[in-house]
Amino acid sequence: MTTHTQIRELINRLARLDAASGWAGNLNPTQRSVLGYLARANQFSRSPSHVSDYLGTTRGTTTQSLKSLLQKGYVKEQRSELDKRVISYALTPKGQDIAGSAVPMEDALNALGSNERDALQSALLSTLRNALAKNGGREFGLCKTCIHHREKGGAPYCALLKTALSAEEADQICHEQVPV
Amino acid sequence: MTTHTQIRELINRLARLDAASGWAGNLNPTQRSVLGYLARANQFSRSPSHVSDYLGTTRGTTTQSLKSLLQKGYVKEQRSELDKRVISYALTPKGQDIAGSAVPMEDALNALGSNERDALQSALLSTLRNALAKNGGREFGLCKTCIHHREKGGAPYCALLKTALSAEEADQICHEQVPV
DNA sequence: ACTACTAGTATCGAGTCGAAACTATTGCAA
DNA sequence: TTGCAATAGTTTCGACTCGATACTAGTAGT
Numbered sequence: 001m002t003t004h005t006q007i008r009e010l011i012n013r014l015a016r017l018d019a020a021s022g023w024a025g026n027l028n029p030t031q032r033s034v035l036g037y038l039a040r041a042n043q044f045s046r047s048p049s050h051v052s053d054y055l056g057t058t059r060g061t062t063t064q065s066l067k068s069l070l071q072k073g074y075v076k077e078q079r080s081e082l083d084k085r086v087i088s089y090a091l092t093p094k095g096q097d098i099a100g101s102a103v104p105m106e107d108a109l110n111a112l113g114s115n116e117r118d119a120l121q122s123a124l125l126s127t128l129r130n131a132l133a134k135n136g137g138r139e140f141g142l143c144k145t146c147i148h149h150r151e152k153g154g155a156p157y158c159a160l161l162k163t164a165l166s167a168e169e170a171d172q173i174c175h176e177q178v179p180v
Numbered sequence: 181m182t183t184h185t186q187i188r189e190l191i192n193r194l195a196r197l198d199a200a201s202g203w204a205g206n207l208n209p210t211q212r213s214v215l216g217y218l219a220r221a222n223q224f225s226r227s228p229s230h231v232s233d234y235l236g237t238t239r240g241t242t243t244q245s246l247k248s249l250l251q252k253g254y255v256k257e258q259r260s261e262l263d264k265r266v267i268s269y270a271l272t273p274k275g276q277d278i279a280g281s282a283v284p285m286e287d288a289l290n291a292l293g294s295n296e297r298d299a300l301q302s303a304l305l306s307t308l309r310n311a312l313a314k315n316g317g318r319e320f321g322l323c324k325t326c327i328h329h330r331e332k333g334g335a336p337y338c339a340l341l342k343t344a345l346s347a348e349e350a351d352q353i354c355h356e357q358v359p360v
Numbered sequence: 361a362c363t364a365c366t367a368g369t370a371t372c373g374a375g376t377c378g379a380a381a382c383t384a385t386t387g388c389a390a
Numbered sequence: 391t392t393g394c395a396a397t398a399g400t401t402t403c404g405a406c407t408c409g410a411t412a413c414t415a416g417t418a419g420t
Contacts, residue, residue, distance in 0.1 A: 003297060004289045008198060010304035012213060013236075015195030017311050018188060020236045028377080030407065033192060048368060056193075056200045061408050063369060068406075085367040085416050108310035109184045116303050117183060123292060123300035124190035130288035131197050208408080210376060228399060241377050243400055248375075265385050265398040 014105070021104030024097075026072065030055070034065050035074055037173070038089055039099035042143060044161065045175035046088045053175065054140050074098060129179075139179055144170040146177040194285070201284030204277075206252065210235070214245050215254055217353070218269055219279035222323060224341065225355035226268045233355065234320050254278060309359075319359055324350040326357040 019029035027035065037054050038046055052062040066089060069075045074095035080086035091099060109117060132139060143149060148160035149170065156170035157163070199209035207215065217234050218226055232242040246269060249255045254275035260266035271279060289297060312319060323329060328340035329350065336350035337343070 002283075003301060004283055004286050007289060007297070007301050007304065008283060008285055009216070010301065010308055011191055011194050012198065014191050014304065014308055014311065016236050017308070017315070017317075018192065028406065036189070049366085056196050057407080058409060059368065060370080060410080064407075067369095083367085083417075087368075105188055105307070105311055106184050107314060108307045109187060111310045112303060112306055116299075116306070117187070119296075119299045120303035120307070121183060121187050121190065123296050123303075124187065124194065126292055126296070127285070127288045127300070128190055128194055128197070130291045131194065131285055134287060135197070137197075208375065229397090237376080238378060239399065240379080240401080244376075247400095263386070263398085267399075 018104050023104065024101045025074065027069075027074075027098070031065055031069055034062070034069060035091070035095060035099050038075060039091055039096065040173045041140075042165075042169045042172040042174050043088055043090075045140075045173060046090065047086055048089075050175045051089075053138060054173075056137070069095070138175065139177060140173050140175065141177040141179050142170075143172055143174040143177060145179060146174060147180050148176070148178070198284050204281045205254065207249075207254075207278070211245055211249055214242070214249060215271070215275060215279050218255060219271055219276065220353050221320075222345075222349045222352040222354050223268055223270075225320075225353060226270065227266055228269075230355045231269075233318060234353075236317070249275070318355065319357060320353050320355065321357040321359050322350075323352055323354040323357060325359060326354060327360050328356070328358070 019032075023032055025032075033055060034051055037051055041050065041054075048059055048062045048066060051066070052059045055062070066075065069089075070077070073092055075089045076092055078088045078090055080088060112120065129139060131137075143158070143165065144156065146158075148158050150157040150159050152164065156165040156167065158165055160176055199212075213235060214231055217231055221230065221234075228239050228242045228246060231246070232239045235242070246255065249269075250257070253272055255269045256272055258268045258270055260268065292300065309319060311317075323338070323345065324336065326338075328338055330337040330339050332344065336345040336347065338345055340356055
């Protein structure tokens with residue numbers, strides 16, 4: 001068995017364990033991923049299309065997942081005024097409780113030394129970047145690590161969307177992010 | 181966002197990418213995982229129960245997956261004579277073709293330096309061990325890295341099952357494996 | 361105004377998944 | 391030896407994922 005195969009297996013098993021680990025709410029792995037993404041994405045990146053891009057599924061599937069999250073009261077719709085086709089989903093207080101609750105795998109990662117943990121994170125990130133580059137996928141990094149991120153009057157500013165941003169927004173995931 | 185959350189996200193996204201990447205055959209991610217496991221497990225570790233333990237799902241689900249792999253001609257049943265309840269699944273030649281075909285994510289991992297790749301593998305393995313220890317899960321490591329592995333007359337021997345093993349078997353996954 | 365494109369939805373079929381009920385076989389113990 | 395508990399595997403149910411396809415509605419470009 002090659003090293004590559006082993007790494008792939010490890011990643012898949014860890015993802016499975018993570019998915020199977022107890023989570024609050026009546027949510028399956030995909031729904032939890034959607035909720036987790038919405039919790040960390042900025043207001044310009046919370047539409048069904050963005051979620052599908054992030055998760056690598058189709059818009060049809062995402063619509064279904066959002067429908068069941070909506071029904072369970074974890075998210076709410078916000079239709080855009082500017083473009084009436086666009087919907088941005090936001091977490092309800094109930095959804096925020098769940099998204100902020102304890103993270104599976106946390107103990108397992110804590111048991112790693114902090115050097116090892118940093119090495120793990122950077123190797124995973126490189127791998128993800130390489131893999132995404134092959135597929136034309138986006139990285140979905142944080143706003144503040146983007147080439148379009150500026151400072152304007154001491155506050156964060158997006159040169160692409162030509163909008164001022166709150167400090168909080170600069171720390172969120174953005175669909176348009178292009179790493180520096 | 182904490183480092184832990186980021187690592188979890190990276191693992192989940194990579195697993196999703198891996199699942200979505202093109203594979204031969206008409207197989208979904210779970211079926212591919214089952215096939216991949218069967219391809220690498222020894223003859224004592226290829227029953228529905230073992231597959232469920234490995235994947236962390238229930239026996240019911242595994243039965244369904246095996247049924248569809250059987251129907252598609254990728255695996256075949258081998259009922260045990262010793263214990264008539266037990267079934268061991270083996271890959272057909274067609275199944276071996278698929279299991280041996282190109283691995284998604286291979287290029288992404290190749291782009292990593294070999295040091296970084298080794299660090300990645302060992303950090304992932306530690307994390308998996310920690311996580312499994314919490315759940316009482318087994319590691320499913322290779323036979324030759326097990327405390328029950330011996331040499332007898334120059335050939336591998338399992339002190340638990342009290343059986344001689346081929347060199348090939350010593351290199352396979354065993355359900356009973358306990359890391360040295 | 362026409363057309364191409366984009367955002368989101370609905371529906372289909374195959375399949376996952378956990379849960380629970382079920383059959384067949386094996387093991388243990390009174 | 392009979393009798394029961396444990397084990398291996400199957401079946402069925404309901405909720406859901408997922409890709410594919412066809413659909414509606416709003417937006418842009420010519």
